[in-house]
Amino acid sequence: MNREDFSILDQKVYGKALVYLDNAATTQKPNVVIDTLSKYYLEQNSNIHRGVHYLSSSATAEFENARRSVQTFINATSDCEIIFTRGTTESINLVSSSFGKTFIKEGDEIIISEMEHHSNIVPWQFVCNERDANLKVLKFNEKGEISVKEFTKMLTNKTKIVAITHISNSLGTINPIKDIIDIAHKHNVLVLIDGAQAVAHCKVDVQELDCDFYCFSGHKMYAPMGVGVLYGKKNILEEMHPYQGGGEMIKEVTFEKTTYNELPFKFEAGTPSVGDVLGLQRAIEYMRNIGLDNIAQHEHKLMEFTLAELRKIEGVRIIGEASQRAGVISFLIGDIHPYDLGVLLDRQGVAVRTGHHCTQPVMEHFGIPGTVRVSFAMYNTIDEIKIFINAVKKAKEMLS
Numbered sequence: 001m002n003r004e005d006f007s008i009l010d011q012k013v014y015g016k017a018l019v020y021l022d023n024a025a026t027t028q029k030p031n032v033v034i035d036t037l038s039k040y041y042l043e044q045n046s047n048i049h050r051g052v053h054y055l056s057s058s059a060t061a062e063f064e065n066a067r068r069s070v071q072t073f074i075n076a077t078s079d080c081e082i083i084f085t086r087g088t089t090e091s092i093n094l095v096s097s098s099f100g101k102t103f104i105k106e107g108d109e110i111i112i113s114e115m116e117h118h119s120n121i122v123p124w125q126f127v128c129n130e131r132d133a134n135l136k137v138l139k140f141n142e143k144g145e146i147s148v149k150e151f152t153k154m155l156t157n158k159t160k161i162v163a164i165t166h167i168s169n170s171l172g173t174i175n176p177i178k179d180i181i182d183i184a185h186k187h188n189v190l191v192l193i194d195g196a197q198a199v200a201h202c203k204v205d206v207q208e209l210d211c212d213f214y215c216f217s218g219h220k221m222y223a224p225m226g227v228g229v230l231y232g233k234k235n236i237l238e239e240m241h242p243y244q245g246g247g248e249m250i251k252e253v254t255f256e257k258t259t260y261n262e263l264p265f266k267f268e269a270g271t272p273s274v275g276d277v278l279g280l281q282r283a284i285e286y287m288r289n290i291g292l293d294n295i296a297q298h299e300h301k302l303m304e305f306t307l308a309e310l311r312k313i314e315g316v317r318i319i320g321e322a323s324q325r326a327g328v329i330s331f332l333i334g335d336i337h338p339y340d341l342g343v344l345l346d347r348q349g350v351a352v353r354t355g356h357h358c359t360q361p362v363m364e365h366f367g368i369p370g371t372v373r374v375s376f377a378m379y380n381t382i383d384e385i386k387i388f389i390n391a392v393k394k395a396k397e398m399l400s
């Protein structure tokens with residue numbers, strides 16, 4: 001892969017070559033994405049949609065063009081189904097709040113899974129508290145897999161929506177979301193997919209999946225921080241109450257009554273982060289040039305090699321052993337605290353994440369304080385994994 005496109009990776013930390021394995025937290029950005037941001041602020045910066053002048057109309061055209069790129073990237077039916085947000089967290093909050101206000105009433109049920117990121121738990125707790133609805137949790141087994149059969153049993157005529165992650169950010173599990181969606185739909189239940197850990201690692205086709213909502217963050221897919229996407233089916237979005245009030249989301253405002261703008265603008269109150277959206281578009285183009293299948297294959301090799309090498313180290317316990325898994329690996333060694341291991345890896349130039357990864361219920365399930373997590377991106381190499389494995393062995397020796 002084009003590692004040289006990522007200048008940030010070409011540096012030393014503590015005198016050691018940087019090995020960046022914290023990609024589930026955020027990926028690095030290729031230089032072309034940074035150039036796009038820079039070009040925007042040097043040559044194009046202007047507020048969009050409301051201006052008659054040259055800069056404003058050209059920024060508006062580029063912004064709307066970026067929306068169409070996202071539409072093509074995930075194969076949405078229409079560009080009005082693409083709503084720009086600040087990230088996955090905001091996308092989920094938008095749906096839980098607006099869908100909640102419009103459709104959830106007392107006694108209704110919302111299903112999430114035990115492996116959700118906090119941003120796919122807490123917003124649903126808000127709704128349940130506000131509407132007197134019930135949050136039901138689909139448990140996973142010791143391998144970190146959910147059962148479609150168990151899921152089916154949980155559905156009742158009160159279930160309104162299921163919100164589930166495509167790929168777990170702490171276990172690496174790839175969930176059987178197509179089955180979940182098909183079964184939920186047979187019961188007239190809608191499905192939101194948290195795609196934060198998926199869009200940069202496998203092909204996502206929202207029409208093929210037939211999901212009702214799909215949420216993701218730009219910064220986890222080689223794009224700038226501060227931008228994300230909510231995909232929603234047009235007919236459902238049209239019925240939903242707006243999320244935030246303000247400029248752009250209105251058609252007409254009087255003190256007596258306000259009418260709302262059409263999709264997608266109804267859900268995009270205020271000035272969006274135009275430069276970041278253009279950066280997202282450039283990141284998508286960059287990934288498409290390399291090919292999502294090539295990226296997935298490369299990351300799969302890294303994942304298999306890492307798992308095999310980690311398993312050779314005495315005392316290593318992999319947290320999350322799902323048969324369908326992605327390039328996110330959580331592990332522990334004996335009773336070494338993950339934080340101590342993380343600090344010693346850092347001193348050897350290896351960036352990993354330690355802690356609960358915003359999935360405290362997952363840690364509670366296993367009765368552990370946290371894990372050390374490595375996660376891959378297209379630019380990681382087998383040589384880097386070898387450095388990482390040696391660093392783990394060294395750290396283990398020092399801490400045992």
Ligand code: PLP
Nearest residue numbers: 087088089117119169194196217
């Ligand atoms: N969902 C999952 C599965 C994640 O991994 C993350 C971030 O780590 C989020 C949601 C939240 O993403 P963001 O902080 O970009 O909104």
